[in-house]
Amino acid sequence: YAKHSRKNMVQMFESGMDERRLRRQKLAVSLQAAIEQDQLVLHYQPIFRLDSGGIESVEALLRWHSEEHGTVSPLELIAVAEQHGLAHRLNEWVLLQACRQLNRWHQDGFGWLKVNVNISPNIFMDGELAITVRQVLHDTGLDASTLVLEITEDTSMWDTMGSIDTLQELRELGIEIALDDFGTGYSSFSHLRQLPLNKLKIDKSFVADLSTDPRAVSLVKTIISLAESLDMSVTAEGIELPEQQAQLQLLGCQLGQGYLLARPMPVEDMSDLLSQNHHYRFRTA
Numbered sequence: 033y034a035k036h037s038r039k040n041m042v043q044m045f046e047s048g049m050d051e052r053r054l055r056r057q058k059l060a061v062s063l064q065a066a067i068e069q070d071q072l073v074l075h076y077q078p079i080f081r082l083d084s085g086g087i088e089s090v091e092a093l094l095r096w097h098s099e100e101h102g103t104v105s106p107l108e109l110i111a112v113a114e115q116h117g118l119a120h121r122l123n124e125w126v127l128l129q130a131c132r133q134l135n136r137w138h139q140d141g142f143g144w145l146k147v148n149v150n151i152s153p154n155i156f157m158d159g160e161l162a163i164t165v166r167q168v169l170h171d172t173g174l175d176a177s178t179l180v181l182e183i184t185e186d187t188s189m190w191d192t193m194g195s196i197d198t199l200q201e202l203r204e205l206g207i208e209i210a211l212d213d214f215g216t217g218y219s220s221f222s223h224l225r226q227l228p229l230n231k232l233k234i235d236k237s238f239v240a241d242l243s244t245d246p247r248a249v250s251l252v253k254t255i256i257s258l259a260e261s262l263d264m265s266v267t268a269e270g271i272e273l274p275e276q277q278a279q280l281q282l283l284g285c286q287l288g289q290g291y292l293l294a295r296p297m298p299v300e301d302m303s304d305l306l307s308q309n310h311h312y313r314f315r316t317a
């Protein structure tokens with residue numbers, strides 16, 4: 033009986049795998065068309081200076097609602113793109129759209145605004161990124177210092193010297209680099225010492241525990257002073273509660289983003305937020 037049921041389970045598991053693979057294959061076909069037909073959308077979430085409440089930057093976040101597949105999460109989108117050789121085009125599309133939009137906002141009088149663009153790790157590693165970024169900066173005429181690329185530490189890419197070269201090339205273009213989801217991945221102190229990074233983004237899991245766990249407070253405190261001593265700025269992700277915001281302000285965290293302050297939103301809403309008030313500020317806690 034046990035053997036029989038295990039066999040059933042294996043079959044169920046395998047057919048589950050097939051279904052998933054099939055879904056991904058269909059997704060990949062639709063995704064390719066969506067990229068070509070500009071059906072993907074970027075939403076933007078503001079990143080605030082926690083001391084003054086002013087906006088520093090906006091993070092571009094991919095959104096896709098497909099007629100066939102419904103709403104597909106960006107993480108699944110990225111995974112599908114990577115598995116089916118679409119990662120380059122997807123990342124280039126995001127980069128170009130985000131830079132074009134930032135240019136429009138600059139022309140509308142918000143010249144101080146920056147944009148943060150997420151880049152998939154394997155794109156980051158292939159060495160052509162600097163060429164793409166240079167091209168996009170040239171085509172859009174954007175001031176390089178207003179572009180921030182976010183890379184996750186959730187990869188072993190840090191073991192290759194090539195990554196350091198890529199980072200250096202990117203920095204030479206005048207853009208900034210942020211290490212995303214800091215604290216959850218593979219970065220070590222020696223990476224932090226070697227890599228020319230400008231910003232650390234504290235992963236939201238640490239921020240979530242801030243109001244309940246004294247150890248999370250200690251860790252965040254340590255990350256902030258570590259970043260300061262390495263001349264990097266710190267952004268806290270995933271601020272959902274006033275207590276978390278207050279705690280981060282107390283600890284001297286410079287920048288923050290999260291549902292409490294503002295959710296990711298469509299371009300039009302972001303434009304409204306920017307123009308409603310030149311000095312838009314979140315409600316201070």
Ligand code: C2E
Nearest residue numbers: 093094106107126150151152270271272289290291292296
């Ligand atoms: P990420 O870069 O760490 O982005 C932050 C994620 O946290 C976003 O999820 C955002 O919507 C969400 N978030 C913001 N505030 C809060 C909060 O207060 N609480 C919680 N629980 N979540 C919050 P999203 O948009 O679903 O994106 C997930 C991940 O997908 C991103 O994580 C990033 O790694 C990847 N991603 C999104 N857009 C792109 C893209 O254009 N290109 C690439 N390569 N990756 C992308």
Ligand code: MG
Nearest residue numbers: 091150182212
């Ligand atoms: Mg990010």
Ligand code: MG
Nearest residue numbers: 212213233269
């Ligand atoms: Mg993150």
Ligand code: MG
Nearest residue numbers: 150184212213
């Ligand atoms: Mg992430």
